[in-house]
Amino acid sequence: MIPTMPDQPDAEFAAKVIAVIAKSQRIPVETVTLDSTFEELKIDSLDGINIVFALENEFGIAIPDEGVQNLRSVRETVEGVAKLVREKDNPA
Secondary structure, three states, X not given: OOOOOOOOOOHHHHHHXXXXXXXXXXXXXXXXXXXXXXXXXXXXXXXXXXXXXXXXXXXXXXXXXXXXXXXXXHHHHHHHHHHHHHHHHOOO
């Protein structure tokens, strides 16, 4: 189980999300940073769907379709996944 996180995801959590993105895209993890955009990484919408499935499986979350359309960068992805994990761990 993932520990409850503060509002900002920590470096370890970010690294885990980055590793999932890199693995799903078959790109070296060291080429992916928090400041990378999907455009810079040559990630298109189909790749984005594969990333979403990988993240959902890794973290046990469901990423809503409207959330997927707004993901443009690694930082946005890390923050969005962190928010969903927090909500899953602390249901209202």
